[in-house]
Amino acid sequence: MPAELKLSHTAAMILKAIDAGHIYGFSVMEVTGLPSGTVYPAMRRLERDDLIRSKWEKQAIADEEQRPPRKYYDLTASGRATLRASEKRYPLLARLIPELGVSEEEKV
Amino acid sequence: MNPSAAHRAILRSASLLVRTEQRAEWLAEWQSELWHAERDRKPAQLTAFCLGAFRDAFWLRHHSPIHQSLSILQLDYPEPPVISDDAPEWMLLESPVWCLSVLTALAATALCVALTLPTARNLILASPYPDERNLVILDFDRNAKAAANGFFNPFPSIPFGQFSALKEGFGNRFAGLAFYWPIHMHAGTSRILIARTSPELFRLLNIPLPPTRGHEPLLLLSQAAWQNHFGADPQIVGRHLQLNGQPSTVSGILTASQWTLSSNLDGWLVENETAIAAIPANAEGFALARLNGAPPTVDTELGRLNFVALPEHGRWPVFRAMLFEFCFGCLLIPIATSLLSLGDYPRAMPARWLFLAAKTVLVFLIVLIGALDMASLGSWFEPGILSLTAFGALFAMRWVITDQQRRCPVCLRLLANPVRIGGSSHILLEWHGTELICLRGHGLLHVPERPTIWFTRQRWLDLDPSWSEQFSASK
Numbered sequence: 350m351p352a353e354l355k356l357s358h359t360a361a362m363i364l365k366a367i368d369a370g371h372i373y374g375f376s377v378m379e380v381t382g383l384p385s386g387t388v389y390p391a392m393r394r395l396e397r398d399d400l401i402r403s404k405w406e407k408q409a410i411a412d413e414e415q416r417p418p419r420k421y422y423d424l425t426a427s428g429r430a431t432l433r434a435s436e437k438r439y440p441l442l443a444r445l446i447p448e449l450g451v452s453e454e455e456k457v
Numbered sequence: 458m459n460p461s462a463a464h465r466a467i468l469r470s471a472s473l474l475v476r477t478e479q480r481a482e483w484l485a486e487w488q489s490e491l492w493h494a495e496r497d498r499k500p501a502q503l504t505a506f507c508l509g510a511f512r513d514a515f516w517l518r519h520h521s522p523i524h525q526s527l528s529i530l531q532l533d534y535p536e537p538p539v540i541s542d543d544a545p546e547w548m549l550l551e552s553p554v555w556c557l558s559v560l561t562a563l564a565a566t567a568l569c570v571a572l573t574l575p576t577a578r579n580l581i582l583a584s585p586y587p588d589e590r591n592l593v594i595l596d597f598d599r600n601a602k603a604a605a606n607g608f609f610n611p612f613p614s615i616p617f618g619q620f621s622a623l624k625e626g627f628g629n630r631f632a633g634l635a636f637y638w639p640i641h642m643h644a645g646t647s648r649i650l651i652a653r654t655s656p657e658l659f660r661l662l663n664i665p666l667p668p669t670r671g672h673e674p675l676l677l678l679s680q681a682a683w684q685n686h687f688g689a690d691p692q693i694v695g696r697h698l699q700l701n702g703q704p705s706t707v708s709g710i711l712t713a714s715q716w717t718l719s720s721n722l723d724g725w726l727v728e729n730e731t732a733i734a735a736i737p738a739n740a741e742g743f744a745l746a747r748l749n750g751a752p753p754t755v756d757t758e759l760g761r762l763n764f765v766a767l768p769e770h771g772r773w774p775v776f777r778a779m780l781f782e783f784c785f786g787c788l789l790i791p792i793a794t795s796l797l798s799l800g801d802y803p804r805a806m807p808a809r810w811l812f813l814a815a816k817t818v819l820v821f822l823i824v825l826i827g828a829l830d831m832a833s834l835g836s837w838f839e840p841g842i843l844s845l846t847a848f849g850a851l852f853a854m855r856w857v858i859t860d861q862q863r864r865c866p867v868c869l870r871l872l873a874n875p876v877r878i879g880g881s882s883h884i885l886l887e888w889h890g891t892e893l894i895c896l897r898g899h900g901l902l903h904v905p906e907r908p909t910i911w912f913t914r915q916r917w918l919d920l921d922p923s924w925s926e927q928f929s930a931s932k
Contacts, residue, residue: 375490378506385509389487390516397520417489 618738786850
């Protein structure tokens with residue numbers, strides 16, 4: 350996937366949200382304000398185009414916290430490159446999506 | 458059902474749209490997300506959250522290798538492949554087989570519904586009466602208009618006095634003449650609509666009657682009355698019932714298919730001729746006759762007597778009127794849409810025309826039977842059925858044409874990836890409009906945004922074999 354690939358604003362916002370540490374679908378919904386019917390299909394498209402990748406949480410962690418395991422997403426190298434290009438195209442993107450203090454990725 | 462269970466049921470329903478090999482993981486992800494969403498969302502918000510799963514499931518279902526292979530082609534497009542946030546749910550109808558299957562299922566459903574509704578069923582099914590051509594219902598001029606339109610007149614119109622005079626004066630011109638008088642009677646605590654009649658009526662209709670016992674009249678019940686007023690009692694035949702204080706013997710149940718003349722009778726009280734002769738002369742009822750040659754001309758003070766054959770009361774005039782309304786609805790299509798032309802195609806494509814014909818036939822059946830169903834459900838049968846047919850034809854045939862215009866003429870699948878090119882304000886003398894592509898690589902469709910003298914209708918462009926490599930994954 351070339352780095353100069355142009356994303357729609359919605360897709361760029363979701364990519365930015367994941368980069369900012371909102372690494373699962375419901376969290377992306379909350380921070381972007383987009384409905385589930387938009388966020389999940391968009392994330393599948395991003396994953397299909399190798400801009401993000403998904404990974405299931407370890408069962409042991411979920412069992413310890415007595416909840417079902419979650420599917421987490423993070424950016425691939427080409428996803429990061431595409432996001433940088435999109436941030437130039439949509440300068441307000443960084444303001445729309447605040448960065449999380451501690452990435453939840455560390456839990457995985 | 459508690460909200461949590463309802464939300465899980467929604468997710469399970471949506472998961473049926475996902476391909477089997479992806480379903481378990483897809484469902485696990487959504488259920489996990491729901492578990493977390495339930496912590497800080499209200500039930501209404503959770504419902505909206507779960508309903509979004511259908512869109513996700515549709516997207517997954519329609520992202521076959523065909524679509525994925527085309528992302529290669531889209532790299533040079535002005536808009537990137539990720540823009541299609543509005544995944545087309547209607548793509549279930551993309552395949553011509555699916556499209557025809559859905560239409561067939563709709564037609565079959567409409568037919569099944571029609572068979573459960575007495576009015577619609579009587580119009581669709583063949584008459585249960587032998588020699589129906591010679592059976593006539595007697596009617597006066599005042600009801601002739603309704604009869605000429607083919608709609609059954611449910612109101613009694615022949616006074617018994619007139620019937621008796623007719624029987625005396627012209628009895629030899631008929632092979633049989635029978636009268637029935639609908640009247641409300643009390644049977645225990647129930648008030649039911651009974652037709653007082655003679656055995657002659659059932660002889661004309663070829664419905665066998667059990668032999669009478671003594672002087673008690675026989676009572677035949679309709680299936681609906683037996684179920685609604687007598688609790689579908691299997692032992693009811695042979696029981697003695699008091700109707701308005703007079704005894705009668707229940708001798709059988711008539712099903713809806715056995716009696717198609719009028720649908721609202723609860724029963725028939727079969728009396729001897731002496732009892733029938735005591736019916737008041739001004740009591741208005743129905744008269745049925747079997748013709749024995751040409752019908753006589755009978756003028757009375759109530760007007761000229763009409764002899765309306767049962768088929769004329771039945772299906773053909775109704776279907777003729779519906780066919781006329783369907784054609785009328787089709788004639789309105791040019792007013793409702795500017796997309797009437799099916800476009801210019803470089804060569805004859807018989808499959809395309811066969812597909813159009815199949816869709817038209819199925820839509821025709823759906824509209825006609827659907828209108829029959831809906832009109833049968835209400836009390837406005839006569840005006841309702843014609844209006845429903847005309848409007849149904851207008852909208853359904855408009856869909857047929859629009860759907861046909863957006864299909865590949867080779868594989869008959871819906872075209873995809875519409876790309877808008879140019880604009881009338883920017884390139885005045887050049888082509889501008891929308892291009893659609895066949896996902897199997899058969900060609901491109903150019904749809905002009907505004908008809909011009911050099912480009913009036915949509916045009917199909919066949920893609921040559923050099924393109925096949927790009928679409929190899931789809932073949």
